[in-house]
Amino acid sequence: MADRWHKLSQAPTTSASGEGTAAMTAADLFRDAPATTAVPLDEKLRQTYYWIVNRAVISPYYDVEFSSGAPLAFSLGDADAELTLPSEASFSSNVLLPLLSFAVGGKCLLVGGPGRGKTTVAVLMGVLAGSTPDDVRRGVQQGQPQLTISDLVGIPLPRDLMNAASLAEVGVAWRDWLSRPVKIVDEYNRIPTKTQSALLTMVAEGYVESHDQLRRTAPASGVESWFFTANDDAGGGTFPVIQALRDRMDVTVPAAGFNSRFLDELITRVEAGEKPEEHVPAELVFAPDEQTAMRAAIRAVPVPAPVRRRLEFFLSHFEFVQGGGRRFEYRTKDTVTTAGGKVAETIEANSGADLMADLGAQTLNGLSVRALQTLIVYAKAVAWFRGRDEVSLADVAAMVPFVLRGKLLPNPTHPRFDVGVERELSTDLMSWLGDLFAESCRQYDALGRGRADPVGEMLAQLDAGLDGVSAVEASRRLTAIEARLRAASASGKLYGRDFDDLTALKYLHQRYTAYLRWVEGRA
Amino acid sequence: MIRRPGHLADTEPPTGVPADVPGLDLERAGLTVEAAGGSAERFRHALAAGQAALPAAASTDSVVTLAGIAGWRAGVLGLRDDALAHLPEVPLAAAAAALGIAEGELGAFAERQRTDRFWWPGRAGQRGYVCAVGGFAGLGGAWTAPPTDPRPLDDDGAFAVRAGERWWRVDADVWGSRLVALEGEPPTASGRGAGPTASLLTFDESYLAWIYAAEPA
Numbered sequence: 001m002a003d004r005w006h007k008l009s010q011a012p013t014t015s016a017s018g019e020g021t022a023a024m025t026a027a028d029l030f031r032d033a034p035a036t037t038a039v040p041l042d043e044k045l046r047q048t049y050y051w052i053v054n055r056a057v058i059s060p061y062y063d064v065e066f067s068s069g070a071p072l073a074f075s076l077g078d079a080d081a082e083l084t085l086p087s088e089a090s091f092s093s094n095v096l097l098p099l100l101s102f103a104v105g106g107k108c109l110l111v112g113g114p115g116r117g118k119t120t121v122a123v124l125m126g127v128l129a130g131s132t133p134d135d136v137r138r139g140v141q142q143g144q145p146q147l148t149i150s151d152l153v154g155i156p157l158p159r160d161l162m163n164a165a166s167l168a169e170v171g172v173a174w175r176d177w178l179s180r181p182v183k184i185v186d187e188y189n190r191i192p193t194k195t196q197s198a199l200l201t202m203v204a205e206g207y208v209e210s211h212d213q214l215r216r217t218a219p220a221s222g223v224e225s226w227f228f229t230a231n232d233d234a235g236g237g238t239f240p241v242i243q244a245l246r247d248r249m250d251v252t253v254p255a256a257g258f259n260s261r262f263l264d265e266l267i268t269r270v271e272a273g274e275k276p277e278e279h280v281p282a283e284l285v286f287a288p289d290e291q292t293a294m295r296a297a298i299r300a301v302p303v304p305a306p307v308r309r310r311l312e313f314f315l316s317h318f319e320f321v322q323g324g325g326r327r328f329e330y331r332t333k334d335t336v337t338t339a340g341g342k343v344a345e346t347i348e349a350n351s352g353a354d355l356m357a358d359l360g361a362q363t364l365n366g367l368s369v370r371a372l373q374t375l376i377v378y379a380k381a382v383a384w385f386r387g388r389d390e391v392s393l394a395d396v397a398a399m400v401p402f403v404l405r406g407k408l409l410p411n412p413t414h415p416r417f418d419v420g421v422e423r424e425l426s427t428d429l430m431s432w433l434g435d436l437f438a439e440s441c442r443q444y445d446a447l448g449r450g451r452a453d454p455v456g457e458m459l460a461q462l463d464a465g466l467d468g469v470s471a472v473e474a475s476r477r478l479t480a481i482e483a484r485l486r487a488a489s490a491s492g493k494l495y496g497r498d499f500d501d502l503t504a505l506k507y508l509h510q511r512y513t514a515y516l517r518w519v520e521g522r523a
Numbered sequence: 524m525i526r527r528p529g530h531l532a533d534t535e536p537p538t539g540v541p542a543d544v545p546g547l548d549l550e551r552a553g554l555t556v557e558a559a560g561g562s563a564e565r566f567r568h569a570l571a572a573g574q575a576a577l578p579a580a581a582s583t584d585s586v587v588t589l590a591g592i593a594g595w596r597a598g599v600l601g602l603r604d605d606a607l608a609h610l611p612e613v614p615l616a617a618a619a620a621a622l623g624i625a626e627g628e629l630g631a632f633a634e635r636q637r638t639d640r641f642w643w644p645g646r647a648g649q650r651g652y653v654c655a656v657g658g659f660a661g662l663g664g665a666w667t668a669p670p671t672d673p674r675p676l677d678d679d680g681a682f683a684v685r686a687g688e689r690w691w692r693v694d695a696d697v698w699g700s701r702l703v704a705l706e707g708e709p710p711t712a713s714g715r716g717a718g719p720t721a722s723l724l725t726f727d728e729s730y731l732a733w734i735y736a737a738e739p740a
Contacts, residue, residue: 021694021701024559024601026591026609029552068704069688072660072667085660087667087689088704 056276112255122227129181139177143187167212221288319366320499360496539571561598569593573621598699673723
């Protein structure tokens with residue numbers, strides 16, 4: 001029987017400048033295609049993506065959109081629904097994000113109702129890493145209320161338990177799945193809390209411990225990716241997921257529903273009794289050294305300064321809350337939360353700022369460094385996947401909803417979630433997060449932050465070093481810092497976007513004051 | 524009627540099924556044509572038409588040369604120079620059949636093509652219009668806004684055009700065209716690049732851009 005699964009994209013999956021116009025000869029037509037190993041890794045990953053969406057997972061959804069300029073949009077229905085036609089290659093998140101997680105060695109949480117292909121996608125990732133379909137399926141950890149730590153990691157050898165004089169002499173029969181490159185935990189919100197804690201150590205620290213024995217979970221390539229599934233990520237399930245474990249999920253991806261127009265393909269599979277993971281073409285399997293090289297190539301993609309600046313501006317909105325504390329540095333949401341207070345009430349009590357303009361008022365928390373690192377890694381990954389030389393704003397914007405879902409929590413009492421047209425954002429968190437980033441970029445442009453960045457220049461000036469800086473010059477810089485603080489003080493309004501700048505100015509002031517003291521003392 | 528991108532010289536393409544040639548992987552050649560921006564299907568038909576006119580004892584080298592001509596006919600811009608240079612090396616009837624041009628017109632075609640990449644015997648009958656490129660994205664084309672600001676680039680047969688906020692480079696000849704999105708506005712050509720008369724035309728209400736070559740009176 002012809003293998004209907006084995007069809008890879010022969011044409012390059014992305015276009016490059018000059019492609020198709022370079023001079024050729026007739027003999028070039030018959031030259032062998034480059035050997036499989038010579039396919040660049042990004043092209044191989046794109047081929048893998050297209051194989052999955054075209055052959056393996058029926059997913060005609062293109063929700064990760066890229067467009068040059070405004071996409072063509074159609075208003076549909078009478079409730080402001082809008083369908084957009086992106087002008088550049090766009091992607092299906094429920095395949096792209098797991099694939100990027102596989103590439104970077106990330107942790108991906110797939111959420112959605114039963115039967116939406118979450119586990120199938122995860123199993124495919126395991127096969128792409130070189131395991132057989134049977135091994136991958138055997139290695140899937142099924143979350144259930146009776147799952148113990150021993151079920152998860154293995155058991156001490158009974159012989160050693162009898163004979164050992166100390167714990168160090170107890171050998172542990174580790175479970176095989178622990179060192180697989182792709183680890184899959186199904187329905188992780190049905191796992192008892194104690195077992196979740198053991199899982200957390202594995203996910204967070206990369207090792208597992210039992211009876212004083214320790215085992216690293218990383219495979220030979222050093223790249224391990226984790227896939228978790230859950231029917232929801234809003235606290236449902238048999239056991240609530242411990243926050244530390246939830247925070248370790250690099251990306252959260254909603255599974256897409258089935259498009260009824262593709263029933264024929266489904267019937268064909270039912271009749272043939274076929275499973276996509278059993279038909280992954282060998283050319284698409286990534287060897288351990290390829291996985292290592294792929295992760296290194298992704299990490300090497302540069303983030304240009306203009307994109308970094310917009311990202312800084314976006315992050316600056318969320319930590320500050322006006323009435324969160326008395327000392328300036330303590331006016332943060334973390335101060336309120338760790339003291340058992342309600343951030344929403346603190347935000348509401350702030351009558352001085354415009355809640356609609358203050359993006360920080362829409363969230364109950366700030367962003368962790370871990371979330372930021374993850375955002376950078378995934379933005380690099382999608383830029384690399386798209387064949388770009390550097391990360392663009394579009395790459396960051398595309399990853400924001402998936403990385404920040406579950407990490408940047410909406411403030412349900414904010415007027416935005418209360419009033420008519422935007423109420424749907426209280427349940428559609430992905431759109432809300434995407435919009436939050438877009439609005440931050442609009443504010444960035446409106447405030448002219450891209451044109452002038454005086455605080456950034458002051459920090460760069462300090463970074464250049466203090467060697468040879470005279471006392472007069474240090475005093476001049478101190479005056480400039482105080483002038484900026486005076487200007488901020490005169491505006492009367494204070495938003496999160498200014499908080500980091502103001503604390504940075506204080507930092508600069510401290511550095512220059514200390515330096516000035518030293519210079520004057522030496523004189 | 525909805526107009527779609529295409530070449531006016533391509534209205535009656537050659538047809539046929541290519542014969543296997545020992546030592547030549549015709550399927551690989553079709554994939555290369557596709558990867559280089561041409562049509563594998565048109566390549567197969569053009570090659571088959573040319574093969575049918577080759578003598579039975581034709582060498583493998585002749586078939587390779589013919590494949591280059593067929594690849595150019597199938598839209599591979601990069602094969603143009605090679606195909607024109609080697610046109611005399613294959614029998615006249617085979618080259619004409621692969622190109623879909625009457626045998627008697629092949630000499631004039633080859634001669635005119637050396638200076639005008641957009642010429643073919645029927646161009647005057649099309650009032651100088653050569654091909655339409657781009658098209659509406661919703662109908663399988665490239666653009667979501669009508670193209671504007673067309674201009675020639677320095678390279679022969681190359682133009683730039685803006686669709687919405689994005690600039691595109693258009694490379695074309697009589698049989699094929701290639702569109703590549705640009706990162707920004709390209710520099711204006713220092714001289715005329717697309718032959719003495721060719722230009723890219725856009726229209727307010729059309730998603731197509733037309734290459735037009737004024738015919739001498």
